[in-house]
Amino acid sequence: MTPVRRFFGPLSPAGLWLGGAFLLLLLLLPFWGGSYVMTVAITVFYLALIGQSWNLMLGFAGLLSIGHALFVGIGAYTAAYLFAAIGLPPVVGIVPAVGLAVLMGLLIGYLGFRFAIGGVYFALLTIAFAEFVRIVIDHVPWLGATEGFFLKVSEADRHGIDLANLRGAPEMYYYLIMALALGALVLCRFLLRSRLGYYWQAIRDDAEAAQALGVNILRYKMYAVAISSGMAGVAGVFYAFYQNSLFPEIVFNIERSIEATLGSIVGGVGTLFGPIFGTFILTPLGEIVTEAIDLLKHWDVIDPQIKLDGLKLLIWGFIVVLIVLFKPKGLWPWVCARLRLTRPGAEG
Amino acid sequence: MAALLRVDGVSKSFRGLLALNNVSFEVSEREIAALIGPNGAGKTTLFNVIAGVFRPDDGSVQLDGADITGRRPDEICHAGIGRTFQIVKPFAQMTVLENVTVAALHGAGTVAEATAAARGFLELLELDTRAAQHAANLTLPDRKRLEVARALATGPRLLLLDEVMAGLRPSETDRMVATLRRLRDDTGLTILLIEHVMRAVMALSEHITVLHHGEKISEGAPERIVRDPAVLECYLGDQDL
Amino acid sequence: MDFWTLANAVASGLLIGLVYGLSALGLSVIFGVIRIVNFAHGEIMVMGMFFALLMFRWLGLDPLLSVPLAAALMFGFGYVLQLVVVSRVSHLPEHMQFLLLAAIAIMIVSALLLVFGPDAQGVEVDYAWDSFAVGELIIDYPKMFAAIGAVIVASLLLAFFKYTATGKAIRACADNRMGAQVVGLNVSRLYALTFGIGAACLGAAGAIILLLFEVHPYLAPGYTLLAFVIVIIGGLGSLFGALVGGILIGVSEALAAVLFQPSMKTAFSFGLLILILLLRPQGLLGKAVR
Numbered sequence A: 001m002t003p004v005r006r007f008f009g010p011l012s013p014a015g016l017w018l019g020g021a022f023l024l025l026l027l028l029l030p031f032w033g034g035s036y037v038m039t040v041a042i043t044v045f046y047l048a049l050i051g052q053s054w055n056l057m058l059g060f061a062g063l064l065s066i067g068h069a070l071f072v073g074i075g076a077y078t079a080a081y082l083f084a085a086i087g088l089p090p091v092v093g094i095v096p097a098v099g100l101a102v103l104m105g106l107l108i109g110y111l112g113f114r115f116a117i118g119g120v121y122f123a124l125l126t127i128a129f130a131e132f133v134r135i136v137i138d139h140v141p142w143l144g145a146t147e148g149f150f151l152k153v154s155e156a157d158r159h160g161i162d163l164a165n166l167r168g169a170p171e172m173y174y175y176l177i178m179a180l181a182l183g184a185l186v187l188c189r190f191l192l193r194s195r196l197g198y199y200w201q202a203i204r205d206d207a208e209a210a211q212a213l214g215v216n217i218l219r220y221k222m223y224a225v226a227i228s229s230g231m232a233g234v235a236g237v238f239y240a241f242y243q244n245s246l247f248p249e250i251v252f253n254i255e256r257s258i259e260a261t262l263g264s265i266v267g268g269v270g271t272l273f274g275p276i277f278g279t280f281i282l283t284p285l286g287e288i289v290t291e292a293i294d295l296l297k298h299w300d301v302i303d304p305q306i307k308l309d310g311l312k313l314l315i316w317g318f319i320v321v322l323i324v325l326f327k328p329k330g331l332w333p334w335v336c337a338r339l340r341l342t343r344p345g346a347e348g
Numbered sequence B: 001m002a003a004l005l006r007v008d009g010v011s012k013s014f015r016g017l018l019a020l021n022n023v024s025f026e027v028s029e030r031e032i033a034a035l036i037g038p039n040g041a042g043k044t045t046l047f048n049v050i051a052g053v054f055r056p057d058d059g060s061v062q063l064d065g066a067d068i069t070g071r072r073p074d075e076i077c078h079a080g081i082g083r084t085f086q087i088v089k090p091f092a093q094m095t096v097l098e099n100v101t102v103a104a105l106h107g108a109g110t111v112a113e114a115t116a117a118a119r120g121f122l123e124l125l126e127l128d129t130r131a132a133q134h135a136a137n138l139t140l141p142d143r144k145r146l147e148v149a150r151a152l153a154t155g156p157r158l159l160l161l162d163e164v165m166a167g168l169r170p171s172e173t174d175r176m177v178a179t180l181r182r183l184r185d186d187t188g189l190t191i192l193l194i195e196h197v198m199r200a201v202m203a204l205s206e207h208i209t210v211l212h213h214g215e216k217i218s219e220g221a222p223e224r225i226v227r228d229p230a231v232l233e234c235y236l237g238d239q240d241l
Numbered sequence C: 001m002d003f004w005t006l007a008n009a010v011a012s013g014l015l016i017g018l019v020y021g022l023s024a025l026g027l028s029v030i031f032g033v034i035r036i037v038n039f040a041h042g043e044i045m046v047m048g049m050f051f052a053l054l055m056f057r058w059l060g061l062d063p064l065l066s067v068p069l070a071a072a073l074m075f076g077f078g079y080v081l082q083l084v085v086v087s088r089v090s091h092l093p094e095h096m097q098f099l100l101l102a103a104i105a106i107m108i109v110s111a112l113l114l115v116f117g118p119d120a121q122g123v124e125v126d127y128a129w130d131s132f133a134v135g136e137l138i139i140d141y142p143k144m145f146a147a148i149g150a151v152i153v154a155s156l157l158l159a160f161f162k163y164t165a166t167g168k169a170i171r172a173c174a175d176n177r178m179g180a181q182v183v184g185l186n187v188s189r190l191y192a193l194t195f196g197i198g199a200a201c202l203g204a205a206g207a208i209i210l211l212l213f214e215v216h217p218y219l220a221p222g223y224t225l226l227a228f229v230i231v232i233i234g235g236l237g238s239l240f241g242a243l244v245g246g247i248l249i250g251v252s253e254a255l256a257a258v259l260f261q262p263s264m265k266t267a268f269s270f271g272l273l274i275l276i277l278l279l280r281p282q283g284l285l286g287k288a289v290r
Helices: A003-007 A013-027 A035-060 A067-088 A090-116 A118-136 A170-192 A195-203 A205-212 A219-242 A254-267 A272-299 A309-328 A329-338 B043-051 B073-081 B097-103 B112-126 B138-153 B169-187 B196-202 B228-239 C003-034 C041-058 C061-090 C094-116 C141-163 C163-175 C177-182 C187-209 C217-234 C240-261 C261-277
Strands: B003-013 B017-028 B034-037 B058-063 B081-083 B159-160 B190-194 B207-210 B215-220 C131-134 C137-142
Touching: A013 A170, A013 A329, A013 B215, A035 A090, A035 A170, A035 A195, A035 A219, A035 A254, A067 A090, A067 A219, A067 A254, A090 A118, A090 A219, A090 C187, A090 C261, A118 B081, A118 B215, A118 C094, A118 C261, A170 A195, A170 A219, A195 A205, A195 A219, A195 B097, A205 A219, A205 B073, A254 A309, A254 C094, A272 A309, A309 C094, B003 B043, B003 B190, B017 B043, B017 B058, B017 B073, B017 B190, B017 B215, B017 C141, B034 B043, B034 B169, B034 B196, B043 B081, B043 B159, B058 C061, B058 C094, B073 B081, B081 B138, B097 B112, B097 B138, B112 B138, B138 B159, B138 B169, B138 C261, B169 B190, B169 B196, B190 B196, B190 B228, B196 C141, B207 B228, B207 C131, B207 C217, B215 B228, C003 C041, C003 C137, C003 C141, C003 C163, C003 C187, C003 C240, C041 C217, C061 C094, C061 C141, C061 C187, C094 C131, C094 C141, C094 C217, C137 C141, C141 C163, C141 C240, C163 C177, C163 C187, C177 C187, C217 C240, C217 C261, C240 C261
Parallel strands: B034 B190, B034 B207, B081 B159, B159 B190
Antiparallel strands: B003 B017, B003 B058, B207 B215, C131 C137
C-alpha cells in the first residue's frame, strides 16, 4: 500500500475519485469563484478546523465541550495582543497563543477529571469558564474591553503574501485556512490510528474497561483536551488576523461554541470526515437560504419591506432538528453508504 | 509452590452492608483456581478489590510479594493482573480486532505490533472470523470470548475470569476449558475464575475457594469441596429460596 | 459603603432571586424527571415575557395577572414539545439531546425576532416607581410583587408534587423509571406533563420578570445560563435547592453590583458556579450520585 492509499484506506475508488475532484475544485476556487464564494469558503474551512477540534474531544475521547469558543478566543486575543503590543509576528505569536489555549484546556480538564465531573456537568463547566473569561476580558482595558480590540490594517496589507505577519490578499487567507483544515484532518487521521486514538475510543466506549486494560484514563483524557484546545487556539490566531477585530461579546458568545459543534454533529460525531462534510453542508445551506429569501423579495413574492432577520436561522434550526430526529448518526455515514464512498464495513 | 496472589483479611462494606468479611486465600503460581458460591456471596466484589476498582476497608492484596492494595485498576493491570467483567464491557463502536489491540498496546511498542499480537489472541479464542465486525454486533458468547481475548492481550501473569462460561453451550465450554488449560501449560499463566458452570469448574480448577455471605466457608481440592457439608448446605439453602 | 446600601442591595437581590429561583425550578423539574438538560430554557421564559407584553398592550393586563395565562400557554407548548419531539431523542447520546434543544432554542429566538424585532420593550404599570421604606430600607413595589408572585407559584408547584396523585407519580418516575412502568404508570404522558410543568414555571417566571426588566429576543441565552448556574449551585434535580440557589445568585449579583461594577455581576455567578462544581458537584442541596 502506498502512504496515500493507506491514508484514505476506508474510501472506495468511487469515493477517492469524487473526493479528488472536489479537492481540485477547491484548490482552483480562487480562479472560478468570486470574492463572495471565497468568503464563504474561508468560513467553511475555518469552522471545519474548529469542528474537528471539537470532534476530537467528544467523538474520540467522549468529552462534551460547549465552551469551545473559549479556546478559540484565547488563541485570538493572545496572538493579536502580542502583535499589537510588542510587534510579535503571528508566526511566532502562535506559540504562546496555542500554549495559553492548551493551558486553559488542561486547567478545565484537570478540574473536571480530578473532581470526577462527567457528562452534562463537564459541558456546563466548559460553558462557565467561557462566560467567565468573556466577562473578565470585558473589563480589561488593554484588551479593548467591550469596545473591542483592533489590529491595524493598511490598504497595502491587502495585497501580496506575508505569511509571517498574516497579511495579504484574500487568496492567501483562503489557502492558509484550507491548509490548516486539511492539516487538522491529517493530524486527526494520524492520531486516530495511533496509541492515543485507540485509547481515546476505548475510554469513550467504556472507561472502566479501558482502565482495566491498563489505560491511565486521566492522562489520556488530558491529552485529548490539550490537543483539542490547541487546535482551537490555532483557529483563533487565524480568526484574529483575518477579522482584525475582536469583541468579547462576539468571540466568546455561546453561539460560537454551539457553531463549533454543529458541523460535526450534522456530519457525524466520531467520524474522521464528518466534521468537514457537515460544515460543507451547513454553511452553504445558510447562505443559500439567505439568497433564496433575497430572490423571493426580488420577485415580489415576499414584500421587500419586511425585515426577515430571523428567517434564515429559523429554517436552519429546523433542518438541524430534522437531522437529529431522522439521521442521528450524522449525514456522512449515511451518504457514504448510499454513494458507496467507503469500502463495505469501513467507516470514514 | 510460591503464592502469586495473596489476599489477606480483606473486608469491604457498602453503606453498612458487609460484602466481604475477613477473607484470606492464596493462589499459587501456574495454578488454576476457582472462586465459587451462591449469588450475592461477594465473589465479584472480591474481584473488584483485587483489580483495584474498590479499595478494601481492611486487609491487603499482594501480587508476587508486592503490596497492590488500593492501587488504581490501570496500575494493577500494569502490575500483571488481567481481568474480565461479568457484565461484558466491549468497546461497542470499535471493531473486535481494535478491541483487542487496545489491550495489546499495553505491551507493544507500535500499533502495528499490537494489531499483530491481537490477531493471535483472536485466533486463540476462535474470534478471527469476527475481527472486522463492530463489537456491538457480537452475540453474547462471542462477547464473553472477546472479554477473555482482551484480558489475555494485556499479557497478565494472573488472569481473573468472571463467569466467562455463562451462556456458552457445553461443547463451547469444553473448548474454552481446553484453551485455558493449554494457555496455562504453554505460558505459565495463573488463572483465578468465578464460575457457576460446575462442569467447567470441576474440569479446570485445582483449588477451589467457597464464599458465602461474604465469608470464606471452605477451600481445598475439588473432590474435597463437593463433599464438604458446609458447602452443600449453603448451596441447598440457596435453592430453597 | 454604609450598612443601608448593602442592606438595600441584599433585599433587592433576595426579591429578584426568588424570581430567578422560580425560573430555575422549571429547569430542575425537567432535569430531575426526564434527565434532559433543557437548553431552550431561557427561550421559553422569554416567550412568556413576550406573551405578557402582548396581554399588557392589547388588554392592559398587569403582567402579574397574565401569570396563569402565560403558565397555561407554556404548559401546552412544553407538553407538545416533549411528546412530539424530545421524547424521540431520549435514547440518543447527551450531545444529540443538547443539539436538538439548542436548535429549538435558535428557532424560538429567530421566530421572536421575526415577530417582535430586536429592540427592547417593556411595560409600565401604575406602581412602577412606587416604593415603601422600612427604616432606611427602600423596597420597590414591583420587586416585592414579583417576589410574592414567584413564591406563590413555587409553593403551588411544591404542593402539587407533594400532595397530588399525579405529582407523586411523577416523583416515582424520577426515582425509578422502570419501576414506574412496571406498576403501570404511563411514563410518556407523565414525561410530557413534567416538561409542561417545567415550561409553565418558565411562562410564569417570564410574565413576572417583565415587571422588572424589558424584553428582547437575545435575552434568552443569558437566562438559560443563569438557570444553569442556579440549578447547579442548588443541586440539579433538587426543587428546594433551585429556590435557594436563586436567592443566593440574586443576592451575590446585587452585592457584586454595589461592591464592584454592575457589569461584573455575572462573573461572580460563574465564579461561584466553578467553585461549586469543584467542591460539591452535586450542588448544595443535591444528593450525591453513586
